[in-house]
Amino acid sequence: MLKRLLAYLFSPPDDPGIVRATPAEIANDRILRGDIPKLTTQELTRVCEEYWAQFPDPTIEVDTAAKPPLPVSSGRYWSAVAELRGRGPEIINWVCSSLSHSNYDARELAATFIGDFAERNELGPARQEAEDALVACAIRVPQYDGKEAQANDVALRALKSVGGKAIFGVIRYILTADEWKEDDLRWSAVEVLGDLTSQPFLEEPEPELAAQQWLAAHPEG
Numbered sequence: 001m002l003k004r005l006l007a008y009l010f011s012p013p014d015d016p017g018i019v020r021a022t023p024a025e026i027a028n029d030r031i032l033r034g035d036i037p038k039l040t041t042q043e044l045t046r047v048c049e050e051y052w053a054q055f056p057d058p059t060i061e062v063d064t065a066a067k068p069p070l071p072v073s074s075g076r077y078w079s080a081v082a083e084l085r086g087r088g089p090e091i092i093n094w095v096c097s098s099l100s101h102s103n104y105d106a107r108e109l110a111a112t113f114i115g116d117f118a119e120r121n122e123l124g125p126a127r128q129e130a131e132d133a134l135v136a137c138a139i140r141v142p143q144y145d146g147k148e149a150q151a152n153d154v155a156l157r158a159l160k161s162v163g164g165k166a167i168f169g170v171i172r173y174i175l176t177a178d179e180w181k182e183d184d185l186r187w188s189a190v191e192v193l194g195d196l197t198s199q200p201f202l203e204e205p206e207p208e209l210a211a212q213q214w215l216a217a218h219p220e221g
Contacts, residue, residue: 047080052103099133107151115158168221
């Protein structure tokens, strides 16, 4: 997110890749932040989706001739996020679908929400859907930005909150798959496995190896 903000601040004024707000639009946005509590849940999710759309996946070709929508400020976005947090389980289906969003900030936020719901035991009948979506998010390989793995990390920790056996398969994959060999996500996987099993892997000379050996000795998780 910081990199995107810097790109916005320091890019040339005529950079076609940056959508800029006029002073009038900025002033109007300050006013509109006050309407956030009055918006429906669907309208709030639209604010988030329009905000994420301002930072498209560079691997996806976009129609540069299309007129971009008015920008959604970070202030309005975070106001919408705060309001959505209070809407409770009614946003679970949208959150689950956002776990596969092309924008990693969207995936990270969705995983955070699911973790919160799990901690409050509010997943209800959506528990399996949430677990499946978290698994896919946690093992999703970054395509263009190393920061994408932040969403994987949050999804992994949300799986811990959800409970169940699926997380052991995810940890096993992260600790053995070549695509995660040089990534900090492996350290997170070791940490989470230690929490789940009460094993002091992080105190071992080679934490990853210790975790891998434990998994080999416990194939059922």
